[in-house]
Amino acid sequence: MARKNVRAKDLKNQRWAAIVAAVLALGMIISLLGVYIGQTLSGREAVSPEQQQTEPQPEDYLAHYSDEVERLELYLAENEPTVPLLLELAENYRYLVFVQEVFFDDPEAVEQSREKLSSVFSTLVQLDPDNTEYRLQLINLYIEMGKEDEQIEPEVDKLLELLSEEPNIMVHLSLLNLLESLNYEERLLEEIQWLYEYLEPLYTEGLASSEESFYYAVLLGEYMGDRNMAVSILNEIMLNEHEDSDIYQDALGYLDYLENEDVINGEPEAE
Secondary structure, eight states, rough: OOOOOOGGGGGGOOHHHHHHHHHHHHHHHHHHHHHHHHHHHHTOOOOOHHHTTOOOOOOHHHHHHHHHHHHHHHHHHSSSSOOOHHHHHHHHHHHHHHHHHHHHOOHHHHHHHHHHHHOOOHHHHHSTTTHHHHHHHHHHHHHHTTOOHHHHHHHHHHHHHHHHHHHOOOHHHHHHHHHHHHHOEEEEEEEHHHHHHHHHHHHTTTTHHHHHHHHHHHHHHSSSSSSSHHHHHHHHHHHHHTTTSSSHHHHHHHHHHHHHHHHTTTTOOOO
């Protein structure tokens, strides 16, 4: 494939990212239900069938995750922070924010919980400064909290420095969406080009894993306006991977998205 130069008009709206977020949200609801029921029922000695079938209410979720973050915060107040403990705390704060946003009209509570969550990721970054996923999560939280560019830009710069030294394509692709939300267009174009120049040779020379090929398809389909090539790569992945594998399902999901978008927009389906 000939080398492509990225242009601003080739950028696509991140509707696919929104769909992924919606899927994750649905999965989180299911996860919340399972986690809450499992943890609640495990503490009971005897539970009647009627009790087992009682569906937890939003107030139950709120109480559960509020109790969990309080328990973990109290433990941290008396002990040195460790990565596993902080990750557990972050997970519970994330669920708490989700419950507060979805089920309760309390922006102040959401803001407070998100501030706590950002503090947890800030500590994780301090403990493991080379971890790109922690830094990405922190940037995302800063954006959600409406932090000033002066606070966000140093984190973006450091993350890009780390990614240039040791690429993590999933993190890099996720960062593209954040750069777009920040209106960092020049930086966005640079990083799209960087990713293209990194992934294109791997794919064309047959050195890319199925995961790398999938990320390349997303890059082409979302940011470079080449849906036909993206569809071709996705079909190739599905031919080479077992249908029960995660990467097969990822490719199938994105392929379905591209085809549905073509139908919605009245465009011919990509072949």
